[in-house]
Amino acid sequence: MGKLLIVGSVAFDAIETPFGKTDKILGGAAPFISLAASQFNVESAIVSVVGEDFPQEYLDLFSEKNIDINAIEIVKGEKTFFWKGKYHNDLNSRDTLETQLNVLANFKPVVPENYKNADVVMLGNLNPSVQLSVIAQMETKPKLIVLDTMNFWMDNTLDELMDVIEKVDVITINDEEARQLSGEYSLVKAAEKIHAMGPKYVVIKKGEHGALLFHNGNVFFAPALPLEEVFDPTGAGDTFAGGFTGYLAKTDDYSFENMKRAVIHGSNLASFCVEKFGTRRLKELGPDEVYKRLQQFKALTQFDIEIS
């Protein structure tokens, strides 16, 4: 079993969807990633920062799931990163109503000694300079570095972002971001260009339309499970990344064949995430449900045309 280092924001989210709204609840990339990865009972730690206002019960939640929180810095007298957003009716787009960077503005990540030899490093969506700093602190070369990012960094810190992209094995971005980064409309061509920027594996997330994994001219596709209702899409991409890296770390097998399985596990966990606000569904999620839905995934996609 491999060791998983997770770097990402830990935040308060206030979310409005067509189905309801929440006050400040647990959000940010790292909680979704780590809770998803915890389904695989993998050894993991979060590197992040919160303010003095961050509730102990949230920290306890991570500990209960065996997620190491020693590297979540708590900054006295300051406040936790806060994001407020409202989804449109189709849930495919959203408006950011408020962003308070707070402690995240001066975040200097410190990788704990016992994770400087992590097998898998999951770089959640953050300032590329923070992501670079984490890579630089690793003492042994990780078997796999996975990068998540977004258009904000392409618009504002493209040079630093390109530096990170060059150093990672896998990049996960959504379809529109892949088009922006590559200048190609076709996702096949976009993946080729991004591949040439460094990552051996390119994962393009299409939200409700699933995810594509590209590698060396090969492509694998995992649909999103068709759901009766999507309640809140927040964190689905991070949950996918957590399932993906959690499964890879657990199996310690970084082959393309195993990465296909990791994509399915990531999609499977993401299908739960969207059923309730924030991390609520992931928190309560047990292995039986996960297993059962994996069977649905198999029924959804597997066929038996003989082509020998």
Add this chain to the structure above:
Amino acid sequence: MGKLLIVGSVAFDAIETPFGKTDKILGGAAPFISLAASQFNVESAIVSVVGEDFPQEYLDLFSEKNIDINAIEIVKGEKTFFWKGKYHNDLNSRDTLETQLNVLANFKPVVPENYKNADVVMLGNLNPSVQLSVIAQMETKPKLIVLDTMNFWMDNTLDELMDVIEKVDVITINDEEARQLSGEYSLVKAAEKIHAMGPKYVVIKKGEHGALLFHNGNVFFAPALPLEEVFDPTGAGDTFAGGFTGYLAKTDDYSFENMKRAVIHGSNLASFCVEKFGTRRLKELGPDEVYKRLQQFKALTQFDIEIS
């Protein structure tokens, strides 16, 4: 092997995409459906109508592929149905620039005697009253009736459309049309409501995002093959329907398991259709290419997570 009756428009299309434009070329639902179905060497006939201006070479093309054209009525002194459209840059939407119904305005379909016992009836997108007339002419109950339709008929002839929907086994519509017909945004819920209108099987086409097959609470998904370039999406849905019904008629097996295979075959053939203008790619398509791409489909979607 079953016998396949195809009812649908035979037309001239003039198409403009971001990659080029054509003058009048062969178009309409029936050519795409029948050419796709001909890949399975199935016994098939087209019921349709054209004008005196319709070129003999197009009719010869059908005959060469063993598609029975005796029930394509040629109306002297009149002109063939004409559609002119322009695709937007993302190819996901288009504007209709011109529609000349011509002979299609008074189309009275006549099912040939030797097809009144067809095993599979494929009702291409047409006025629902024409589709109803075809069903009424069948002397033996077909093993499978498949309906394709579109929002135009929902807007203008909903009552007649509901009469057809009640009488068919399978309906194929796109995602927006499924939402319009059912009043449900969730495709899972939309499929349930449409199921209750009559069809035991509901196929929801999502264009570049693949197709969903719903049946009795079960769902199967086939992605569209990720392509370097989509040149012209015209006819992709009809090609899917032709591959779907052609495979089912050939195998004469109408189980859900076999329908999954039919969905894959339909998606596979549709991936060729969009590579050139109109029917050009289908016309030249040979079994080796089809077989090779079927292997790509398998690589794209099949994984081996053990969940016994």
